[in-house]
Amino acid sequence: MSAVMARRRRRPAESVPVVLTDRYSPRSRKVLVRVVGYGLLAVGTVLYLGPFLVQIATSFKTDADAVADPVSLWPSPVSTAAWSVIAGSNPALDIPVLRWLGNSLFVTVSVTLGRLIIDSLAGYALARLRFRGRAMVFAGVVAVLAVPGVVLLIPKFLVLNELGMFDTYAGMILPLLCDAVGILLMKTAFEAVPTELDEAARIDGAGVFRTFWSVVLPLVRPALVTVTILSFQGSWNEFTHFLVATSDPDLATLNLGIARLTAGDLQGSQQFPLKLALATLSTIPIAIVYVFFSRYFMRSGASSSLK
Amino acid sequence: MVGTDMTATATREPSARGHGSSRRRRVSGHRLQERRAGWVFVAPAVVVLVVFLFAPIVMAAWVSLLDWNGQSSPFSGDAEFVGLDNYRNLLVDAGLLRGDFMLSVRNTLYYVLFGVTGVTVLSFALATAVNSWVLKGRGYFRTIFYFPAITSSVAISVLFLFLFQGSGVVNVMLSWVGIDGPSWFNDPRGVLHIVLSRFGMDAPPSWLADNTLGGLSLWQWVSGPSVAMCALIALTIWASSGTFMLFFLVGLQDIPIELEEAAAIDGAGAWRRFRHVTLPLMRRSVVLVITLALISSWQVFDQVFILSQGAPAKTTLTPAYISYVRSFGDGQFGVGAAVAFVLFAIIIVLTIVQRWIGRERRA
Numbered sequence: 001m002s003a004v005m006a007r008r009r010r011r012p013a014e015s016v017p018v019v020l021t022d023r024y025s026p027r028s029r030k031v032l033v034r035v036v037g038y039g040l041l042a043v044g045t046v047l048y049l050g051p052f053l054v055q056i057a058t059s060f061k062t063d064a065d066a067v068a069d070p071v072s073l074w075p076s077p078v079s080t081a082a083w084s085v086i087a088g089s090n091p092a093l094d095i096p097v098l099r100w101l102g103n104s105l106f107v108t109v110s111v112t113l114g115r116l117i118i119d120s121l122a123g124y125a126l127a128r129l130r131f132r133g134r135a136m137v138f139a140g141v142v143a144v145l146a147v148p149g150v151v152l153l154i155p156k157f158l159v160l161n162e163l164g165m166f167d168t169y170a171g172m173i174l175p176l177l178c179d180a181v182g183i184l185l186m187k188t189a190f191e192a193v194p195t196e197l198d199e200a201a202r203i204d205g206a207g208v209f210r211t212f213w214s215v216v217l218p219l220v221r222p223a224l225v226t227v228t229i230l231s232f233q234g235s236w237n238e239f240t241h242f243l244v245a246t247s248d249p250d251l252a253t254l255n256l257g258i259a260r261l262t263a264g265d266l267q268g269s270q271q272f273p274l275k276l277a278l279a280t281l282s283t284i285p286i287a288i289v290y291v292f293f294s295r296y297f298m299r300s301g302a303s304s305s306l307k
Numbered sequence: 308m309v310g311t312d313m314t315a316t317a318t319r320e321p322s323a324r325g326h327g328s329s330r331r332r333r334v335s336g337h338r339l340q341e342r343r344a345g346w347v348f349v350a351p352a353v354v355v356l357v358v359f360l361f362a363p364i365v366m367a368a369w370v371s372l373l374d375w376n377g378q379s380s381p382f383s384g385d386a387e388f389v390g391l392d393n394y395r396n397l398l399v400d401a402g403l404l405r406g407d408f409m410l411s412v413r414n415t416l417y418y419v420l421f422g423v424t425g426v427t428v429l430s431f432a433l434a435t436a437v438n439s440w441v442l443k444g445r446g447y448f449r450t451i452f453y454f455p456a457i458t459s460s461v462a463i464s465v466l467f468l469f470l471f472q473g474s475g476v477v478n479v480m481l482s483w484v485g486i487d488g489p490s491w492f493n494d495p496r497g498v499l500h501i502v503l504s505r506f507g508m509d510a511p512p513s514w515l516a517d518n519t520l521g522g523l524s525l526w527q528w529v530s531g532p533s534v535a536m537c538a539l540i541a542l543t544i545w546a547s548s549g550t551f552m553l554f555f556l557v558g559l560q561d562i563p564i565e566l567e568e569a570a571a572i573d574g575a576g577a578w579r580r581f582r583h584v585t586l587p588l589m590r591r592s593v594v595l596v597i598t599l600a601l602i603s604s605w606q607v608f609d610q611v612f613i614l615s616q617g618a619p620a621k622t623t624l625t626p627a628y629i630s631y632v633r634s635f636g637d638g639q640f641g642v643g644a645a646v647a648f649v650l651f652a653i654i655i656v657l658t659i660v661q662r663w664i665g666r667e668r669r670a
Contacts, residue, residue: 033577040436041448047545048451054476055466070469070476122352130338131345137353144360146658150606150627151651154634154643155363158370162380163358175359183352202337208344237459239609244635255461262465262613272469279462286457294450297457298553 059277066272082273100257107172111235114177119227123186124212144180157244167248176235182227189223229296254282371644393645401522409521411624417532422540423600430548434555453549463546464613471538491538495620497530533622539610551596558592598661602654626650
């Protein structure tokens, strides 16, 4: 009852209503629908969140406990063995997590900065500047969207090999700066800024770059945040590109290290606490950013998955 | 004002090109600056796209015509030019390569059939639930359902390796309801074969065993996804349903409330409103989601690399994984590039089909 009242009270403020079942059905069915709905969402929560809880719990288990009782969310005994291996307690195991983290961080930050610069410059040019060949550049950027990433696996290796960039940071970073989604995102954002502002700046004698940098760019901050988050998430999670761009273990990122470990040395059912602790470590930064910026993730979710 | 200015420039430009510098002098200093700036601004993006996207594709096209082992430069002439041999070995001539490729195509077809159907239905259900049933906590549920979609495929694959191991979480939970779960990643049996053997059909009838298509017997083609592949499909459905839920949510929120209200006032029940009002209006979203899911199904790589490496009995082999293993494992980069191009062709065809269907719906 009170739930219904609460709903009524909030209705005017809610901009996305559509609870027709509630409004046009008899009261008993309202309750039924509500119970079923919440029930399904509860099951959904268990299915979607449960695996992550299992992952975290298992990372604090002993190897034996993880095998004997995989479902339990309470490790008994609680063991930090896996995490102390990650912290470097066992030099016999060749798991240079700090090195991996450092590489991941360096590549992620470089790619994000690079994309911010490239995407906003290109987006501004495509949205505002009139130059010959603009339509062609735009068509090229759109065409990129149609190229499936996996198809480029071998081709990217070929070009890195030819340029002598195989097994270098440059080879890891530069190819990831291709970001058609980001360019289009910035273009759309710039187009929403009133052109009168550019005009005014021009009349005041500002050059093209000055206008871009100090007048228009500050106005598209939400788009910049979106590009930052997308780039951060994309390059932190990237795996296949680093797999074909490097062979030197010193250049491995966290994900590449985990993947090689899982598919190689620790194949099969060995040391799950350690593997899941590593997986947790790889998920934590994304989870933190997601908690604070989930709206930006959602907004760009649709466009990013077009890749 | 600038809007009209822009259209005027567009028509003026072709003539300016013909007249050269004498004409250009009349262009104001600002316009000239803008033109230069335009190219300077897009230059980094263009360079990156050309060097790391368009050039690689052209190079790969060349390499797919070579017998190249990845050692010297493919342009030095050391590698033997073999024409379309790589493609022929892949698609026409009987042999190990064609056998593997056909297996990977079969695997992917089942992956598509079950995975795409599953993810479309599930994400639609999630979107409907999040959109209409719950008023409190709508954002909370959406956040939870979308989380797997932004997590790295590597982390998720490791997690699923744990969940689906022989005595893992999934099998323990199945045992609660009295089901003796399979040893997922070691079980190459096709699901349809298992079902058929339940009905006493353990060996294939001769017409299925003796007729072949692309080097595989028809019996092999109708195996269904292997048990191991089912675990992979479960992973994909779980991990990508959040993204497609967002697509459906956008579609659902575009439906005018008046339409549903009118149907409700006319006495249509919830199911009939869904069937005759919501679903037809969501057709474009459905087509879009199916196409995107289809396209990504043909690109499965990360999960295979970590979970199964194509095993057991090659039932989780995918075209992308063949392309990688042939190149980096066996040093047959020509073959790897050829696989990539065949894959590219398949995906382009799927995209065109989607455009075509989408256009018809709109008309």
